[in-house]
Amino acid sequence: MKWNQEAEDAIKKVPFFVRKKVIGRIEKEAAIEGKTIITMVEVNTTRARFVSGMDSEIKGYQADTCFGQSGCPNRIVMSEMLLKKIEDLFEKEDILGFLRKSVPGSLKFHHEFRTSVSECPNACSQPQIKDIGILGASLPMISDIPCTACGACEEVCKENAILIHAEEKKAVIDFQLCVKCGKCITVCPTGTIAEEKKGFRIQLGGKLGRHPRLASEIPGLFNEDEVLEVVRKCIDFYKKNSTEGKRFAEIYQDPGFLNADDRDR
Ligand code: SF4
Ligand code: SF4
Ligand code: SF4
Structure with missing residues (x-):
C-alpha cells in the first residue's frame, strides 16, 4: 500500500520494536475501510486505537523474520515453518502467563521475549540484538x-x-x-x-535499551529440530532465572545451560 511522505516520516518515529506491528495494523485497518493510500489520518486513527488497547496487543514474545520470502536473492533457507514452530513453542510454554506473574506492574512491549530469523548472514531482521537470533547459513x-x-x-x-x-x-x-x-x-x-x-547459526543474549549488548554466537550449524531444542532450553533457563521482568539477554552469561552436544558441534 502507498504511504504519503508525512505518514512515512511519522512511522519512522515509532519505536523500531513495534514499528512492523503498527505498519501492519495501519495497512490492515485502511484496507478494511477501502483506502489505497496511507496519510496522517490513518496513522493517527490506528495509533490511538493501538495505544488504548496496548495491554491486549502484548503476547509475551516477538518472533520476526527478514524479507527473504519476498524474493530476496540472498536467501539461503526458508524460515516460515521454523518461525511458526518457535511461536508455537512460546505459546505452549505460556511466556505471557509467566510475564504476567513475574513483572511488577503492567506489561509493556519491552518485557517481551524477542527472537528473529534472518535467512542469510546479512541479518536484516537484526538477530544480533534479540534474545535469540537465528541466521540461515x-x-x-x-x-x-x-x-x-x-x-x-x-x-x-x-x-x-x-x-x-x-x-x-x-x-x-x-x-x-x-x-x-x-x-x-x-x-x-x-x-x-x-x-x-x-542450516542455521544461533546467537544468544542480544538487546538494546540502557545497557545494550550484541548477542554472542554459539558455535555450530544447526538443523531446524536442533534450533527448536536450543530455543526450548533458552525458554526453560529464562523461566527458571528471570525475576521481575528481566529479559533473557540480561540474565544470559554463557551457554553453560546447553548440553555439551549443542556447544561442541
Ligand atoms: S574454487 Fe577454483 S574454480 Fe571454483 S571459483 Fe574458486 S578459483 Fe574458480
Ligand atoms: S537477511 Fe538475507 S535473505 Fe533476509 S532479506 Fe536480508 S539479505 Fe535477504
Ligand atoms: S568463503 Fe564463506 S564468506 Fe566467503 S563467499 Fe564463501 S561462504 Fe561466503
Whole structure:
C-alpha cells in the first residue's frame, strides 16, 4: 500500500520494536475501510486505537523474520515453518502467563521475549540484538573436483576468506573469516567449492535499551529440530532465572545451560 511522505516520516518515529506491528495494523485497518493510500489520518486513527488497547496487543514474545520470502536473492533457507514452530513453542510454554506473574506492574512491549530469523548472514531482521537470533547459513567445502584458479570465488567473497594459489590451482578457505553466506558455492563454475552443510547459526543474549549488548554466537550449524531444542532450553533457563521482568539477554552469561552436544558441534 502507498504511504504519503508525512505518514512515512511519522512511522519512522515509532519505536523500531513495534514499528512492523503498527505498519501492519495501519495497512490492515485502511484496507478494511477501502483506502489505497496511507496519510496522517490513518496513522493517527490506528495509533490511538493501538495505544488504548496496548495491554491486549502484548503476547509475551516477538518472533520476526527478514524479507527473504519476498524474493530476496540472498536467501539461503526458508524460515516460515521454523518461525511458526518457535511461536508455537512460546505459546505452549505460556511466556505471557509467566510475564504476567513475574513483572511488577503492567506489561509493556519491552518485557517481551524477542527472537528473529534472518535467512542469510546479512541479518536484516537484526538477530544480533534479540534474545535469540537465528541466521540461515551455508557452509562451503573444497571438494575433490580440480580448481581452474578462475578467481570467481575470491572475487565474490566479501570477507576476504578465500585465497587462490594460482600456480597450484588451489582455493583455500579461512573458516575464521567465513560467515557461511554460500556465495562462493554459487559462483564456482567447476563445483570445486561445494556445500558441506546448510542450516542455521544461533546467537544468544542480544538487546538494546540502557545497557545494550550484541548477542554472542554459539558455535555450530544447526538443523531446524536442533534450533527448536536450543530455543526450548533458552525458554526453560529464562523461566527458571528471570525475576521481575528481566529479559533473557540480561540474565544470559554463557551457554553453560546447553548440553555439551549443542556447544561442541
Ligand atoms: S537477511 Fe538475507 S535473505 Fe533476509 S532479506 Fe536480508 S539479505 Fe535477504
Ligand atoms: S561462504 Fe561466503 S564468506 Fe564463506 S568463503 Fe564463501 S563467499 Fe566467503
Ligand atoms: S571459483 Fe571454483 S574454480 Fe574458480 S578459483 Fe574458486 S574454487 Fe577454483
